[in-house]
Amino acid sequence: ISNLERLGLYLTISVNERFIDGNHFKENILNHMPLLNQFTFDIRSLMFINNQMNLPSNEDIQDTFTDFHYRKIISCVDYFVERKEGQCHIYSYPYSMVYYHDITNNFPGGLFKCVRQVSLYDEHPFEHDFFLRISQSFPFLDQLSLINHHAQNSKQFSKSMNNNQNLSIVKYSYLKILRIRQVHDDYIEEFLFHTKTYFENILLDVNYKALERVTENFTRDDTRINSAKINEIYLFGDVKYPRFLHDYFPFAKIH
Structure with a gap:
């Protein structure tokens, strides 16, 4: 040695x-x-x-x-x-690994072209700008998982200023799997609002009741465009299958 x-x-x-x-x-x-x-x-x-x-x-x-x-x-x-x-x-x-786990708000940034799998965890809120940093640092990201039970602060500010339209859109060009089962509702909104996040043809892993709340019982227009880009959904918790669920996710195989 x-x-x-x-x-x-x-x-x-x-x-x-x-x-x-x-x-x-x-x-x-x-x-x-x-x-x-x-x-x-x-x-x-x-x-x-x-x-x-x-x-x-x-x-x-x-x-x-x-x-x-x-x-x-x-x-x-x-x-x-x-x-x-x-x-x-x-x-x-x-950095040469294909994964980067348990990223927090203290993430120092950088460019990680080899990384394909990322997990995020913190006991402080992830704001919209944080997700911008993640998408820019991991341009070829294809699997993203998130655990955070704390509400976003910037969302409340955006509501008071009515300025969602001024947010930069976070683009995940290669994302295929999104796991957001253990999150505050704000993060489901973060990904399903087309004014905040762009993706194409993903698998979504999410809590059913939280999804029901965020989409306002699968009627909300703000989340409809990105919902139509989901091709597979795994629902967890107390799951019900209302007849209009498939209408809201028209291209998704629902489990």
Whole structure:
């Protein structure tokens, strides 16, 4: 192993006291591989949090890579109070994986042409501008899943200003699968309003009652255009099949 010149390391790991950072790499890898000249990695470390003090910030993690000369290193640290978990995601950039999981509002941006699958999670709202950033950073995205139970703030502002027409439309040119089963109703609106989001021919995974509310019992004009672009729907929860459901999703196979 000491003669290794190239190394790729990709993992998700639970830790007890410290996130994986540059110091771990130096102590456990780099000091033992003097010939290493190419090191690519994508590591998410997860830590249970329960009133700990002095939890590291993103700046603390980034500082551990100050003398790391292989590639540009990106770090992103988040703490989730509701699920009592801390997350530290570190990776070498350019990014070569086909997936990028648990993106939060702290997403640092960049261009990820290899990524096809993205999941989003946060305990703070995702606003419309956030989805613009996601679509621009992942231009070839074909699978998107989202978990967020918190209402959008900007939606309330848009209502008061009556300015939905001034929003930039988020375009998902390659999206094929959209999973929004565990979300606040605002995010179903975010994707089904044609004034906010553009897609073609997708599979939709969604909670039935939430979909019923957002589409106003499958009569709402604002969500009708994008609903006609859905070719398959998986409905979850207490599902009913009113006779006009197929009229509202005319090209969808409904499960």
